[in-house]
Amino acid sequence: MNSAPKGFNEHPYEYHQELILVIDNVTNLGFGVARDNGWVIHVAFVLPGEEIRAKIFRNHKNYSEADCVEVLKKSPHRVEPQCTLFGTCGGCQYQSVEYKTQLEWKRQQVVDNFQRISDLEIDALPVIPSPKEYAYRSKLTPHYERARQDEKRKIGFLRYGSRKVIIDVPQCPIATDNINQSLPSAREDIQSGLTKKKGGTLLLRDTLEGVVTDNKKVVCEKVGELIFQFKAGEFFQNNPFILPKLVNYVIEQALGTEDSLLVDAYCGGGLFSLSAAQHFKHVVGIEISREGFDWARANALLNRIENVDFFLGEASSIFAEIEKGEQNCSLVIDPPRRGCDEIFLQQALLFNPNKIVYVSCDPATQARDAKFLVNGGYKISKVQPFDLFPQTRHVENIVTFIR
Numbered sequence: 134m135n136s137a138p139k140g141f142n143e144h145p146y147e148y149h150q151e152l153i154l155v156i157d158n159v160t161n162l163g164f165g166v167a168r169d170n171g172w173v174i175h176v177a178f179v180l181p182g183e184e185i186r187a188k189i190f191r192n193h194k195n196y197s198e199a200d201c202v203e204v205l206k207k208s209p210h211r212v213e214p215q216c217t218l219f220g221t222c223g224g225c226q227y228q229s230v231e232y233k234t235q236l237e238w239k240r241q242q243v244v245d246n247f248q249r250i251s252d253l254e255i256d257a258l259p260v261i262p263s264p265k266e267y268a269y270r271s272k273l274t275p276h277y278e279r280a281r282q283d284e285k286r287k288i289g290f291l292r293y294g295s296r297k298v299i300i301d302v303p304q305c306p307i308a309t310d311n312i313n314q315s316l317p318s319a320r321e322d323i324q325s326g327l328t329k330k331k332g333g334t335l336l337l338r339d340t341l342e343g344v345v346t347d348n349k350k351v352v353c354e355k356v357g358e359l360i361f362q363f364k365a366g367e368f369f370q371n372n373p374f375i376l377p378k379l380v381n382y383v384i385e386q387a388l389g390t391e392d393s394l395l396v397d398a399y400c401g402g403g404l405f406s407l408s409a410a411q412h413f414k415h416v417v418g419i420e421i422s423r424e425g426f427d428w429a430r431a432n433a434l435l436n437r438i439e440n441v442d443f444f445l446g447e448a449s450s451i452f453a454e455i456e457k458g459e460q461n462c463s464l465v466i467d468p469p470r471r472g473c474d475e476i477f478l479q480q481a482l483l484f485n486p487n488k489i490v491y492v493s494c495d496p497a498t499q500a501r502d503a504k505f506l507v508n509g510g511y512k513i514s515k516v517q518p519f520d521l522f523p524q525t526r527h528v529e530n531i532v533t534f535i536r
Contacts, residue, residue, distance in 0.1 A: 145172060146189040146197055153205070156183045161242045161497070163226040163526035165201075176201050177293065178220050178229060180208035210234040215267060215306045222300055223293040225307065225524045236260040236520060239528040243518050246496040251504035257516040257530075261382075264374045266523045271339040271354075272371040273308045273316075277323050279332040288320050288335065307524055312337045315344040338365045356380060356408065359436050363402050363428050370404075372521040379492075379519050379529065384409045386490045386515065386533045389461035396455060396486065397465045398477070403429035405465050405492075406441050416441040417455055451477060452484045463488040472498030475505070482509040489534040494521075496530045506534055 137148035146152075154167035156179050165179035167187075173196040176187050184206035187199035204211075214220075214228035227235045240260050247253045263269055276299050277288040289302030303320070304313050315337055323335065338345045340352035341360075348366030355361075357377050363369050370376050383405055387395055392414045397406040400418030402425055410416050418441060420426040426445045433441050444454045464486040466473065472495065473481075481489065489511060493499035496518075503513065511534040519529045 142192040144192060146192060148189065150189045151202070152187050152189070152199065154185055154187050154199075156181050156185065159238060161245055161526075163238075172197065174199050177226070179204070180211055180230060180234075182206075182208045183211070218300065218302060221293060222289070222302060223291045223295070224302075224305070226526045228524045232262070232266050232523065235523065236262055239520060239526075240518055242526075242528060243496045243516065243530050247500040247503065247516075250497055250500040251507075253500065253503060253507065253513070255513060255516050257518060260518040260520050260528065261375070261378065263372060263520045263523045265372075267306045268308065268310050268313075269372050269374050269523065270305075270308045271312070271373050272369075273305060273312050273337045275302060275305075275316075275335045275337075277332055277335060280326065280330045285324055286332075288323055308337070309339045311339045311344050315346075319346055336366055340365065356404065359407055359432075361402055361404060361407075361428075361432050362435060364424075367424070367428075368401065370521065375519060375521055379521070379531075380405065380408045382517060382519075383465060383490055383492060383531060384412055386531070387463040387465055387488060388412060389463055389487060393461040393463060394455075394457060395463050395465065396452070396484075397467075398451060398481075399467050399469075400429055400443065401425045401467070403432045403441070403443070405467065406443070407432055407436055407438050409465075410438045410441050414440065414460075418443045419446040419451055419454075420444075421446055421451070450480075452480050455484075457484065457486075462486040463490065465490045465492070467492040468498075470495045470498065473502050478502060478505045478509075482506070485536065487536050491532045491534065493530050493532075494527065496528065499530060499532065503532060503534075511536055 141148050156165040156167050158166050158181050164175040164177055167174045176199050179185055179201050183204055185201050186203040188202050189197055189199045191198040210231045211229055212231050219228045240257050243257045247255045275289050278286045287299045287301040289300050292298040292300045336346055336348050342352050345352050345365045350365045352365045353360050353362050395409050395413045395416045397418045400406050400420045403418055406416050406418035418429050429443045514535045515533040517531045521529045
């Protein structure tokens with residue numbers, strides 16, 4: 134046995150003890166699950182049904198973690214990863230899994246989260262696939278080490294399982310072709326000392342202006358027939374190939390009668406608000422960030438859309454400016470990964486829209502919030518996941534609630 138790291142818990146296995154395991158299923162984080170005499174063991178980069186040789190590297194109170202040393206019996210759903218760094222780079226989890234199986238895992242991930250976190254039984258629809266399984270990501274942010282004398286910096290992503298160790302990534306197959314064409318020169322700028330000596334993060338954003346590396350540069354993205362401006366370093370969905378379909382779906386779910394009002398909370402730069410404007414009598418976008426609010430108004434002027442009003446709201450009174458009256462109203466929610474806070478959800482219930490369309494990049498926090506809305510008098514009418522992030526465990530999920 135190799136010498137155990139400091140603080141290693143020796144129960145129930147020794148450090149690097151080898152086991153022959155059969156993988157039963159996968160967790161919501163993409164880890165394979167095996168059982169040894171009832172004890173749960175998590176293993177990365179393996180598939181259900183596979184028999185593997187594994188080495189223990191950590192024991193927790195209720196389960197252990199192990200590395201796969203060898204796959205003794207392969208799953209028929211295993212494929213050859215396109216990236217030679219798969220399994221070492223921490224960016225992707227599913228490159229060794231055929232795409233249709235990835236989609237089913239993600240659908241089940243949504244179902245499991247709602248069952249486990251909120252005790253809600255849902256029937257999630259099949260995941261809408263990305264038109265591109267690779268070369269889809271329009272924003273890449275490799276990290277780089279501080280400069281060292283006579284040594285080239287590593288420029289890439291964190292090693293799988295590490296919070297500090299960067300591995301060198303010369304090309305990234307999930308990034309767009311334009312980004313991969315620009316990556317060598319961007320890496321050379323860092324190596325040649327044109328950037329600061331300490332470590333940092335490089336930006337490559339594929340936009341209508343080309344690949345941009347300046348975080349503060351104003352850039353444009355086209356979604357459907359509309360143009361959206363924002364600063365290159367700011368948040369904007371980074372799979373442009375599936376984004377129009379996702380936006381159209383949200384609008385379709387939110388539609389009401391001809392005199393309907395749409396309220397877009399967490400509106401950011403106005404992606405949903407402005408895209409939906411032609412389908413609603415009146416649209417209101419609410420944003421608590423001054424920068425997002427300013428971009429939303431600028432994008433309305435850029436696209437000559439006049440039936441959308443934007444408000445700079447505060448979390449404690451986010452719906453205060455809206456006069457809903459008796460008209461049919463829908464609410465779109467697209468919060469950050471942490472989900473909505475309870476104050477916002479209470480306000481949403483008091484506002485009492487006919488429909489709530491909740492867009493989330495984290496089905497776990499979405500499931501938590503869904504329970505609050507269901508307990509407040511809404512029911513779930515549709516659950517539709519979208520695959521914005523092929524080859525990774527991440528999934529975007531849209532839940533439609535009706536009053």
